[in-house]
Amino acid sequence: MDVLSSTFQLFIFPGFLFFILLSFLFEWMDRKLYAGMQRRIGPLYTGPLGLLQPIADFIKLMKKEDLTPKYSDKKIFNSVPLLMCALMLTVMLILPVAGESGVVSFTGDVIFAIAAMTLFCILIFLAGFSSMSPYPLLGAERAVLLLLGFEIPLMLSIAGCCIASGSIEISAIVSWQASHGWNILGPQLLGFAIFLVAIQAELERIPFDIPDAEQEIVAGWMTEYSGRKLALIRMARNLELVFMSALAATLYLGGPLGLPPQWAEGIAFPVYFLLKTVAILLILTIIRGIFARVRIDQMVAFAWRYLIPLSFLQVALTLIWRLI
Amino acid sequence: MSSSYERIFNLPLGPQHPALKEPVLLDLKVEGEHVVDVALDVSYNHRGMEKAAEYRTYVQDLYLIERICGICNIAHTLSFCQCVEGLHGKEIPERAKYLRVIAEELERIQSHLLWLGVAAHEIGFDTFFMYIWLDREISLDLMEEFAGNRITTSYNAIGGVKRDMTPEVANKMKKGMDKLEERVKFYKKVVLSERTVMKRTMGIGILRRDAAIQLNAVGPTLRASGVDMDARADDPYAAHSLVPFKVVTNEGCDAFSRIIVRLDETLESINMIRYCIEKLPSGPLLQRLPRRVPAGDFLTRVEAPRGELVHFLRADGSDKPYRYKVKTPTFSNLAPLREMLRSKGKYVVNVADVPVILASIDPCFSCTSRTEVVKS
Numbered sequence: 260m261d262v263l264s265s266t267f268q269l270f271i272f273p274g275f276l277f278f279i280l281l282s283f284l285f286e287w288m289d290r291k292l293y294a295g296m297q298r299r300i301g302p303l304y305t306g307p308l309g310l311l312q313p314i315a316d317f318i319k320l321m322k323k324e325d326l327t328p329k330y331s332d333k334k335i336f337n338s339v340p341l342l343m344c345a346l347m348l349t350v351m352l353i354l355p356v357a358g359e360s361g362v363v364s365f366t367g368d369v370i371f372a373i374a375a376m377t378l379f380c381i382l383i384f385l386a387g388f389s390s391m392s393p394y395p396l397l398g399a400e401r402a403v404l405l406l407l408g409f410e411i412p413l414m415l416s417i418a419g420c421c422i423a424s425g426s427i428e429i430s431a432i433v434s435w436q437a438s439h440g441w442n443i444l445g446p447q448l449l450g451f452a453i454f455l456v457a458i459q460a461e462l463e464r465i466p467f468d469i470p471d472a473e474q475e476i477v478a479g480w481m482t483e484y485s486g487r488k489l490a491l492i493r494m495a496r497n498l499e500l501v502f503m504s505a506l507a508a509t510l511y512l513g514g515p516l517g518l519p520p521q522w523a524e525g526i527a528f529p530v531y532f533l534l535k536t537v538a539i540l541l542i543l544t545i546i547r548g549i550f551a552r553v554r555i556d557q558m559v560a561f562a563w564r565y566l567i568p569l570s571f572l573q574v575a576l577t578l579i580w581r582l583i
Numbered sequence: 584m585s586s587s588y589e590r591i592f593n594l595p596l597g598p599q600h601p602a603l604k605e606p607v608l609l610d611l612k613v614e615g616e617h618v619v620d621v622a623l624d625v626s627y628n629h630r631g632m633e634k635a636a637e638y639r640t641y642v643q644d645l646y647l648i649e650r651i652c653g654i655c656n657i658a659h660t661l662s663f664c665q666c667v668e669g670l671h672g673k674e675i676p677e678r679a680k681y682l683r684v685i686a687e688e689l690e691r692i693q694s695h696l697l698w699l700g701v702a703a704h705e706i707g708f709d710t711f712f713m714y715i716w717l718d719r720e721i722s723l724d725l726m727e728e729f730a731g732n733r734i735t736t737s738y739n740a741i742g743g744v745k746r747d748m749t750p751e752v753a754n755k756m757k758k759g760m761d762k763l764e765e766r767v768k769f770y771k772k773v774v775l776s777e778r779t780v781m782k783r784t785m786g787i788g789i790l791r792r793d794a795a796i797q798l799n800a801v802g803p804t805l806r807a808s809g810v811d812m813d814a815r816a817d818d819p820y821a822a823h824s825l826v827p828f829k830v831v832t833n834e835g836c837d838a839f840s841r842i843i844v845r846l847d848e849t850l851e852s853i854n855m856i857r858y859c860i861e862k863l864p865s866g867p868l869l870q871r872l873p874r875r876v877p878a879g880d881f882l883t884r885v886e887a888p889r890g891e892l893v894h895f896l897r898a899d900g901s902d903k904p905y906r907y908k909v910k911t912p913t914f915s916n917l918a919p920l921r922e923m924l925r926s927k928g929k930y931v932v933n934v935a936d937v938p939v940i941l942a943s944i945d946p947c948f949s950c951t952s953r954t955e956v957v958k959s
Contacts, residue, residue: 297713393594397616397934465707466779474602474705474938551779552707554935555616 265362273356273529275348281533282497286313288537289500289544296548313497317490325486328390335389340488343382343495347502350375353429354505355514356532357525359437360430369427372506373414376461379499380406383470386492387480398479401555402470405460408562409467413457415570416450419577420510423447433514443511446576451511453570455539458503459546460558462496466550467558501536504543508535590614594934598627602705602938605948609924611937618932621924623917628952636907641667641741641876644904651909652950653734654697657690658887659909660739662894665820667741669881670898671872678866679743680822685756685859686730686738687821687885688852692763693722694888695845695852698945699770702842705938706783711773718766725759728752743869753860760853767853771846774839784839788923788940789930791836800919801912802890803848804944807841809834814886825862828855838943845945874902887912889945911950920944 268274287302287310294301302309327333350372352362361368380402387399420442421427424435436442443451460467471479478484484492508514512535515528553561594613598606606627612620632651636644648663649656661683668675696719703711723733729752730736731745738744748756774780790800795808805812813830815823831847833840878900885892890912899905923940926932932940 297710298717299713393592397594397613400615465709468707469935472707472935474707475935477601548710550708551703551711551777551783552935553779553782554933556933557782 268362269352273354274352274362277356278348278351278498278501279494282494282501283313283317284310285501285504285540286497288540289547292541292544293548296545317494320490320493321487323486323489325488326483328392328483330391331483332389332391335385336483337488339382339386339389340484340491340495343379344491344498346375346378346382347495347498351498351502354502355429355433355509356505357528358515359433364428364430366426366428368429369417369421369432372429373417376413377406377410379495380410380461383480386484387470390480390483392483394476394478394482395480397476398470398482401476402463402480404555404559405463405467405469408559409457409460409566412453412562412566412570413461415567415574416454416457417510419447419450419570419573422574422577422581425581429509429514433509433516436513437516441511441513446573446580447511449569449573449576451507453566453573454507454511455542455546456566458507459543460562462500462503462543464543465547466553468552469555469558472552500540500543504536504539505532507539508532512538591619596937598624602941604701605946607946607948609937609941611924611934613934616933616935617926618924618934618937619926621921623921625917625948626952628949630949630952633907633909636904638903640874640902641904642874644907645739645741646737648907648909649735649737652887652911652947654694654947655690655887655889655892655950656735657686657738658885658892659894660737661687661821662883662885662892662909663896664739664741665883665885666881666894666896667876668872669883670876670879670896672877673742673870673872675743675870676867677822677864679868679870681826681859681863682744682748682868683739683821684823684826685748685856686736686744688855688859689722689726689729691852691888692849692856693719693726694945695849696722696767698845698888698942699842702784702838702939702942703780705942706780708777708780711770711780715770718763721759721763721766725756728755740869742872743867745868747868748860748863753863756856756860760857764850764853767846767849771843774842774846781839783936783939784837784842784943785835786837786839787936788838788841788943789836790919790923794922795836795919798918798922799915800890801915802886802888802945803841803844804890804916804919806830806832807844808836814884814891818884820883820885822859826855826858838939841943875900876902876904889913889947890915909950911947913944913947913951916944916946917951920946 270276291301302312305311305315327336353368353372355361383402384399387395420432423442423445424432426432463470471481481492515532591612591614594611596609596611597603598608608624610622611618636647639647645660645663649660651659696715700712700715703715727733730738790808792809795805795810809832811830811832816830828851831844831851833844876898878898880897882895892912893910895908896904897906924932
């Protein structure tokens with residue numbers, strides 16, 4: 260029974276299948292809301308309200324011709340999409356969906372999450388550089404510069420949460436919030452804002468979609484990818500979107516915990532988790548809708564001038580708050 | 584080669600690229616994110632329009648010339664008609680002159696709104712782009728009511744215009760102008776208050792006043808460098824000598840001031856249309872002219888939405904032109920474009936600025952691709 264249940268947890272719920280379907284759903288919600296903000300309709304024809312459009316796009320890309328550029332570093336070029344998907348699916352398992360802890364939970368899984376985000380950036384860099392063509396090269400260069408700007412505020416804002424709850428384990432942070440109130444209600448509000456801006460950059464969305472700025476460098480580091488590989492990259496990026504929103508919900512909004520009746524925990528926890536994650540997605544999409552893209556030098560200047568001092572201030576505030 | 588040169592590599596922007604609506608090659612030499620130099624190749628869309636015009640009669644040419652550019656079709660037909668009418672030495676009816684101004688200014692409104700949307704898209708502000716293009720529909724719908732078609736209108740005819748303006752259309756036009764004025768003022772407010780827009784356009788694509796004059800910039804590009812030059816005011820045609828308007832200039836010399844100039848021009852055009860509807864004289868629409876055009880040369884200047892448009896006609900007394908020559912505003916703006924795209928001293932051009940600078944001249948390369956190079 261134990262083997263069966265853990266297999267179910269790993270592959271079905273709240274494992275791979277759940278997260279993959281969730282990533283398609285998130286892409287649909289993102290597109291639909293973005294379209295609504297722009298006075299458009301968005302996906303409409305595939306499935307009810309165009310709900311199946313992301314899946315249809317995925318299948319379509321899977322069927323398309325898959326090209327590998329002649330001068331690319333083929334081993335790296337071909338393995339990056341797979342590695343991206345594998346990385347995102349692995350790190351998803353630490354998210355607490357159906358209870359206080361995820362499928363996998365250990366001391367230091369917060370650090371694992373941070374490491375995974377950085378690894379994702381390194382994979383982007385590898386994708387760009389193995390393509391050996393000018394647009395991906397510039398895109399990869401920009402991705403690394405973006406990393407320089409936003410990795411520190413991101414880590415510091417997460418550190419604020421860890422300091423507040425005195426633990427580097429996600430389940431401990433979640434249960435601490437259950438007894439002491441959500442992190443966002445304390446001095447972490449500032450950290451929450453920094454975290455949202457930083458993940459907007461990490462996810463390469465407007466106003467920080469600099470590494471794949473369509474009007475400047477075509478598709479940036481993804482330019483040479485097509486067919487199956489592009490489908491996998493798109494899926495990995497959707498998974499990243501889910502992961503980042505879920506992490507924000509977990510660290511700042513109390514994760515799956517809410518006010519469930521005791522008997523309904525099994526249903527209430529995932530529902531609370533989804534509601535909070537979707538709320539984060541809405542904020543992210545609104546940010547995406549109301550800004551123009553900034554330039555890479557402006558972005559790095561912004562990060563070092565404002566975000567990093569602010570995140571240090573937030574850590575200091577948390578320390579003082581904890582001592583009192 | 585020194586080591587600094589080895590870091591420079593070529594970044595071809597075009598002939599197929601998402602930032603481009605028409606084929607052009609900007610061969611950028613970049614060092615990291617900085618553009619060092621640029622080579623332009625504009626001839627990807629040669630259509631042989633001028634030669635084709637020589638094989639058709641003047642009436643047939645009207646429809647050919649219209650198709651040089653979709654967006655500024657009225658400016659092209661207006662120039663052509665003025666050339667033919669000029670050689671005949673005949674004045675067209677007063678009412679037709681006013682109607683030509685209305686058509687021209689309506690075209691300017693939709694062209695400037697289209698351009699503003701494209702500019703927003705180039706700086707990655709897609710929400711703004713979608714909003715503007717939806718409001719541009721107002722002007723296109725008015726054009727359809729007024730001229731019978733949204734884009735390729737065939738409105739101007741040799742000796743006048745083809746369609747009268749009924750009182751219902753005039754009413755709709757007035758209402759539409761009120762709505763457009765409100766929207767354009769709102770967009771101006773957005774542009775003046777949205778920080779990311781300013782960050783991406785201020786100090787980008789600098790073209791100083793003396794350089795603009797020297798390199799022969801035209802239209803809003805020139806006026807945004809502080810030069811008060813407009814064919815409508817300097818060399819009035821149609822009813823422009825009777826319709827009051829202000830030549831909009833801006834001293835900013837950058838992409839941002841080009842946005843402001845175009846927005847202000849749109850507001851001016853709205854006022855001009857209102858004035859024309861108010862003062863529209865009665866009378867015939869068309870002055871019949873003979874099919875054969877007297878021999879002679881004629882040159883007209885028309886202020887198209889993108890800048891000064893020059894048409895030249897040489898007639899030999901038959902019913903077909905002997906030679907027809909068109910110089911579009913984009914052609915004049917190419918040399919200033921190269922100047923804007925090169926980093927010089929403190930003025931640095933980033934790769935991210937290239938689409939913005941390119942869009943800021945409102946290029947229309949398919950109209951431009953006409954230059955013939957004759958090798959001896």
